[in-house]
Amino acid sequence: MPYEPPPDLAALSLAEVADLVAARRLPPVDQWQPQSESDSLMRIAADGRWFHDGSEIRRPGMVRAFASLLTRDAKGQHWLVTPFEKQSIEVEDAAFIAVDVKRDADTLVFRLNTDELVIAGPEHPIIARGDPDTPALYIDVRHGAEARLNRSTYGQLVDIALDGGELSVSSGGVTFPLVPA
Secondary structure (H helix, E strand, O other), X not given: XXXXXXXXXXXXXXXXXXHHHHHOOOOOHHHOOOOEEEEEEEEEOXXXXXXXXXXXXXXXXXXXXXXXOEEEOOOOOEXXXXXXXXXXXEEOOOOEEEEEEEEEOOEEEEEXXXXXXXXXXXXXXXXXXXXXXXXXXXXXXXXXXXXXXOHHHHHHHHHHHHHOOOOXXXXXXXXXXXXXX
């Protein structure tokens, strides 16, 4: 079956986003306990491009498939996990890039470079890192992996925050500061 990306984020209602998120079936990587470890020879560049053994992976479907197997452990190491093996993967900054954001009432929805949709809230917090002069914003995606907001998405989020008169945003009943503490 050919891949059909979700419609433009701006055209989706919050109910439609919730349906798309619920319909996405991801492998249960958090339930797998593989005994074998190795190096995948893969790297995710800071700009979101994926590489294997020095060559860029140019097939979006392969990137989406590998991304569905990603986890990050407590030490910050990223892994591609299958039931039989986990392979380390080098991640220069974040495993994903948030490329768009939409506010629907009191909810923020992000689209990632893998076409996934993430609804910010208690399970997917927005995190401000860096320092007040050069902040970097991230959203927790799943299994410890995060998405860094690209420049335009960062700007969109700041505009949303300024509409409220503060340098913070709320989603899912949680307020997230956009400036690192």
